[in-house]
Amino acid sequence: AQSVAQPEDQVNVAEGNPLTVKCTYSVSGNPYLFWYVQYPNRGLQFLLKYITGDNLVKGSYGFEAEFNKSQTSFHLKKPSALVSDSALYFCAVRDVGNSNYQLIWGAGTKLIIKP
Amino acid sequence: NAGVTQTPKFRILKIGQSMTLQCTQDMNHNYMYWYRQDPGMGLKLIYYSVGAGITDKGEVPNGYNVSRSTTEDFPLRLELAAPSQTSVYFCASSYSGTGSSYEQYFGPGTRLTVT
Numbered sequence: 001a002q003s004v005a006q007p008e009d010q011v012n013v014a015e016g017n018p019l020t021v022k023c024t025y026s027v028s029g030n031p032y033l034f035w036y037v038q039y040p041n042r043g044l045q046f047l048l049k050y051i052t053g054d055n056l057v058k059g060s061y062g063f064e065a066e067f068n069k070s071q072t073s074f075h076l077k078k079p080s081a082l083v084s085d086s087a088l089y090f091c092a093v094r095d096v097g098n099s100n101y102q103l104i105w106g107a108g109t110k111l112i113i114k115p
Numbered sequence: 116n117a118g119v120t121q122t123p124k125f126r127i128l129k130i131g132q133s134m135t136l137q138c139t140q141d142m143n144h145n146y147m148y149w150y151r152q153d154p155g156m157g158l159k160l161i162y163y164s165v166g167a168g169i170t171d172k173g174e175v176p177n178g179y180n181v182s183r184s185t186t187e188d189f190p191l192r193l194e195l196a197a198p199s200q201t202s203v204y205f206c207a208s209s210y211s212g213t214g215s216s217y218e219q220y221f222g223p224g225t226r227l228t229v230t
Contacts, residue, residue: 032217034218036221041224042223042224043119043205043221043222043223043224044158044205044207044219044221045221046218046219046220049218090157090158094217101146101163101165101209101211101217102148102160102163102173103217103219105157105158106157107156107157108156108157
């Protein structure tokens with residue numbers, strides 16, 4: 001069965017430090033992987049995606065994510081955190097070989113950046 | 116370019132009442148989705164549509180109905196509202212076709228309270 005795990009409910013980082021939000025996935029075929037961010041009382045905004053090619057993908061607001069096929073992971077990273085990065089982050093996956101076009105969503109990780 | 120718009124932004128319903136949540140997208144996306152997000156939780160798919168005239172159930176369809184008469188519009192109908200339907204509802208759309216990676220674009224959400 002397809003699934004996405006975000007093992008940390010909350011991640012706390014000091015401003016200026018690097019941040020990582022973890023995501024692991026399980027699909028039977030090749031994955032399309034996505035990260036979204038949700039600010040309070042707002043809809044989800046697309047951050048970045050991995051489709052194929054370079055394992056390190058860059059997205060909006062200085063975020064990047066690294067696809068690791070052997071570890072079935074797609075961790076979100078940023079070299080230097082900002083207080084404004086505080087939000088809820090969702091990882092999602094689609095099995096490329098599945099004709100069902102739905103995304104499978106993780107439960108979300110709350111990122112708190114402290115000044 | 117408005118993207119995905121949803122109305123209303125907020126609504127309070129009494130138990131047993133009905134209402135329709137409106138969703139419109141102007142990106143000519145063929146796929147549209149309705150999700151609910153309960154407090155502190157991730158997204159649960161209610162219904163989705165792969166094109167005008169075609170809809171299908173998601174993970175939590177009970178108590179809801181949808182229709183897709185045009186590419187742009189995908190209203191969600193709540194019949195006989197129950198407290199368990201208190202949630203934030205998000206509409207999303209995506210494009211599927213040659214070269215698509217299926218990322219979804221979200222509306223701002225409708226916050227519904229049933230009392």
